[in-house]
Amino acid sequence: MDDRTQLPIVGMIGGGQLARMTHQAAIALGQSLRVLAASPDDSAAVVANDVRIGDHDDPTALAEFAAGCEVVTFDHEHVPQERIHELLRAGHVVRPGPEALRFAQDKLAMRRRLAELDLPMPRWAPVDGADDLTKFGLPCVVKTATGGYDGKGVFMVDDPARIAPMLADGVRLLAEERVPLVRELAVQIARSPSGETRVYPVVETVQRDGICTEVIAPAPDLSAERNAEAARIAERVAVELDVTGILAVELFDTGDRLLINELAMRPHNSGHWTIEGTVTSQFEQHLRAVLDYPLGEVAMTAPVVVMANVLGGEPGGPRLDERVQRLLADDPAARVHLYGKAVRPGRKIGHVTIAGDDVDGLRKRARHAAAVLRDGS
Structure with a gap:
């Protein structure tokens, strides 16, 4: 709680444009938005008052950042599960929680869970080797299980050899059918x-x-x-x-x-x-x-x-x-x-x-x- 306003402090991990626009919304509600930014030049860090500089994978930086916040939330999905669980064990409120967030962090986990729920989605399969693509059917879409955004980590693949370097580097992959889109x-x-x-x-x-x-x-x-x-x-x-x-x-x-x-x-x-x-x-x-x-x-x-x-x-x-x-x-x-x-x-x-x-x-x-x-x- 902010002693000056008697209103909540919300902590947002990440200092991008989402945090910047969330800060604008917080002003009207009287809330204080605390931002954990990687750099003073980050989009939200340029305008927000309560900015902490630190890495979202640094347990010390996260613990210091979360102290005094009513709730901690996210501007991106890159905070490791281990770090979120550490915040919970320390008594901090984190929303969304790690059990939910992992389905936005890991596309393989998401597809498996949506399949359990019988929700509609493209045909898909995990890819552990080039042969898996041939069995799945080419051409197809190949995605990295983690880390992709704005088209990154998404590949249109016609030749299984294209994914060999990623597999050699230990990148987890999944294949999805090319859906005929309207x-x-x-x-x-x-x-x-x-x-x-x-x-x-x-x-x-x-x-x-x-x-x-x-x-x-x-x-x-x-x-x-x-x-x-x-x-x-x-x-x-x-x-x-x-x-x-x-x-x-x-x-x-x-x-x-x-x-x-x-x-x-x-x-x-x-x-x-x-x-x-x-x-x-x-x-x-x-x-x-x-x-x-x-x-x-x-x-x-x-x-x-x-x-x-x-x-x-x-x-x-x-x-x-x-x-x-x-x-x-x-x-x-x-x-x-x-x-x-x-x-x-x-x-x-x-x-x-x-x-x-x-x-x-x-x-x-x-x-x-x-x-x-x-x-x-």
Whole structure:
């Protein structure tokens, strides 16, 4: 508890843009967000008041960081299970807990558990050798069991020889069928320790080179039946895995059915649009959920909301400040969120959200906004 405010201190391990936007939500609630960042230059460390610098795999740094926090939560899934259990043994409250979080950390564990629950997903199999791929059927998708994000750790494989170096290095792999996609969807659900839940509108996500570039809310032309199915899947996963906080369920829409692709147990890129687009953003909702506060309303504030990620462009061109000014002159209704990150080509450095009622027009404006911020053009 913060003696100055008499309100909770929430500790978030990780100092990226998710922690930065969670910090913004905490301000309105009067809460204090403590951030464990790897560097003073991390996105959240640049703006938050209570920042500790340390490694998420350092037991001493974690113990000192957690002291005085009402609850500890995460900006990423990379904290080892052993370290989370050490925090629990020391009496700290950690949400989501390690038993739930491991299903977001380990894709093999996730697939096995979802199979036990008979939840829909692509055909898959563990890969211990090149022969396993031949038996599974090529071409296929090969994923590393741990550590992958934004397209990293995901490979389209036609030749079993391609995975030999990874197997030689001891990398744990799984194979998944190449699903015939109509599109990709995502649904977020918030769940509190007392069991209260709120399901956000289902969104369509647009990927390029494995990176989400655009989110459309609600997912266009999604039938009531499919919408209800997505909500049921999210609720079942959250309850059966005992998730607390925000859970994002990424889905493949094959036209005939929905299949679970990935899980994330933290605020997620597919929910950044909720800052302006819903009554309660995913960041505020995550704080409410991990503190076991009553959850907030998730109704949309406009008929349609489109979010475009801003990716770093090539060096040169106008200064970023000049690009922001140009965009705000071009489209005063655009809502800009920059993360304070060093610009590298292809790196997520921010996002833009635009709300209205015309899907095609909003998508065009959002893409223009992202292009202006990327390279000034």
